[in-house]
Amino acid sequence: MTRQSTPDERRPANDGRRVAARNRAALVGAAREIYAEYGLDAPLSAIARRAGVGQGVLYRHFPDRAAVATAVLDENVRQIEQAAAAPDADIAGVLGVLTWHQTQSAAFISVLHIDGAAGRSGIPEYAAALSGRVERALRAHLPDGHRLATEKDDLMIAVAMVSGAVTGPTREQRERRAVAAWRLLDVEVGPVRPFDDEQRGQPPLD
Amino acid sequence: MTRQSTPDERRPANDGRRVAARNRAALVGAAREIYAEYGLDAPLSAIARRAGVGQGVLYRHFPDRAAVATAVLDENVRQIEQAAAAPDADIAGVLGVLTWHQTQSAAFISVLHIDGAAGRSGIPEYAAALSGRVERALRAHLPDGHRLATEKDDLMIAVAMVSGAVTGPTREQRERRAVAAWRLLDVEVGPVRPFDDEQRGQPPLD
């Protein structure tokens, strides 16, 4: 339901495919907001409600709660991959994008803890896969002489460490702490910002 | 109304008030285990069950779930304080004890994230208080020239960072990662171990 502001949508009897895609996107967006506000344990009903769809639709698109979380985090990871795929990418820049997402989303932090989140939230191998993609994106630009290139695990341990430092009620404070964390690690980081200017807008729905 | 089923049958023995202290200790111990396995959001009923007591006993000893968590974490913090109070204490040694507890207890990690725990578990100012005690214990031995002594927040940010790195299914792996984290921070840490061999005994309550 939820009157859609899209002008071309005037007929609820419009064919399903398009509606389905829109619903899926609405669910992912709603989940992102809900996760940001309440964490990964938030009730699924809240996500469906904020997306403006019935509970059943959520289950049609996502088999379980882990799938929802994965879909949300997938977008974050994709941005990092895109940042890594940019022509002028370097490790500092990619770390900056990564850090931005760390400061943005409590859920995203969890996934980088790999099993910290897995315990409670039932995000199983999904998390490992996402974490692996992040690692590949970073490592593609990791020079041999880089501070995090000596030991095999250092790169992702450092990422996890920054995740640990990123706490606080406001994004600004979280960013300040993230920057301090990288400084303590003696690692140079580019500007902390999303990859594109594709602002993922948060409609103050509901 | 009181429809009581006339418990003329044997009733599970009431061992008297002597057992109260033992029960409290059992609850704290059970809570420690349960928290380590499932995190601070674990059901209180699981704690009572593992302690081998009824639900009511838990509520007799602890008014709310925050009180349970506090009782558990309080012991960890106390060990760190004791380590700091030892005659030959230095910052590396205290950090070693701290790190041991970080590798030991998922719950303890949460509390050092300061607000990471606050979110769901309703451990609000408790966490801040415990975290403050840890900070004081550490700062008492922080030399002026120490790597973590330049910026005001660096000390606890570093602690949070190590907490972030401490993941993995086994304590050994978590310790390995913790050590790697301190190395990346270029901070010297003493042996990772509990303060004393003081078996976590029964506090002489009552």
Add this chain to the structure above:
Amino acid sequence: MTRQSTPDERRPANDGRRVAARNRAALVGAAREIYAEYGLDAPLSAIARRAGVGQGVLYRHFPDRAAVATAVLDENVRQIEQAAAAPDADIAGVLGVLTWHQTQSAAFISVLHIDGAAGRSGIPEYAAALSGRVERALRAHLPDGHRLATEKDDLMIAVAMVSGAVTGPTREQRERRAVAAWRLLDVEVGPVRPFDDEQRGQPPLD
């Protein structure tokens, strides 16, 4: 209770019987307060706590919750009986004492509803017995020509009606309404007050 406790007890260390009597009185007093504040469904533990005794003591003196209530109300009824036994007693005077108790105690009101209370609070035939004693005390002074003497049930119906009217947060308001109720019934009532000046003081305990 057979033993008359002389008020001038000089030996507080004289245990046993005397302590038991004091505890019983404390329980009744506490129950009166608790009932006035929370109604007849208040937890028994609250009564024991306010009386400053253990839970077990309550069960030693009273087999069930109805016995507690009865003990409390018994005192109210006794005052009414004493008022009726006074040399210069008349129906108006006894009604005044009765009304005072109605305005004083929500519990007492319930008992005069006879079965309204019985339903929930498990005050079974106790209530009937108490109600019967009140009726006898009143009827002893009911002149043949009295407004409430025509029909058999009129007397106690009128009492129940006044009980129904007695609502409100303060005793003053309840008294005002009680007086209005008697006026509507066209029944003359003496001064609304306890029988003796034996103020049953309410220590603001706890």
Add this chain to the structure above:
Amino acid sequence: MTRQSTPDERRPANDGRRVAARNRAALVGAAREIYAEYGLDAPLSAIARRAGVGQGVLYRHFPDRAAVATAVLDENVRQIEQAAAAPDADIAGVLGVLTWHQTQSAAFISVLHIDGAAGRSGIPEYAAALSGRVERALRAHLPDGHRLATEKDDLMIAVAMVSGAVTGPTREQRERRAVAAWRLLDVEVGPVRPFDDEQRGQPPLD
């Protein structure tokens, strides 16, 4: 709750919705019965059980226990209002309908005690609102010279008095006592019956 979806019946009826309406009615009916038997403090689970639905259904339809009670009592009050709105209504007739409901429902009695209900059941201002509606319905037909028109509060005090008198295990006995109460008040009352012949029957649940 209750987004007012315009109940235009153009669409092929969604039967899920139809069941919902039936369930809601069943819940209200069950609540009425349970309240009559056990009073307003009856467990909500008993209501759900008698309605033949799960607990969750009750919470879907009513956010809290006060909402359930309000839904039930609202119907009673509505009947009284309808009786007052009838073309040939007079005060005696409306009082008769009111009295019928008093004899019918212990819960309804509570609400007219105004604060008697407020105590335990958490039906605070709801009760006041319902009581106010009853008063308005009555007062609309109260002639200036009526016995209950002299003092401002007399009307509702009288209603409360009758409520107080209405006790007893059977409706018949309660009615007899109610009639006696009105007689003692010297107030003429019409036939004690529900407003319409609209028997509030048992919804053909399952």
Add this chain to the structure above:
DNA sequence: AATGAATGAGGATTCATTCAT
């Protein structure tokens, strides 16, 4: 495909009652 109602298990919390000391 969407809807949103229903189910029912799970967890929190409160108390009446018993009983060892």
Add this chain to the structure above:
DNA sequence: GATGAATGAATCCTCATTCAT
């Protein structure tokens, strides 16, 4: 006799998940 701890049933309330329409 008193104490107060323990038990465990009962109730409240929340969601994850299924399913009829």
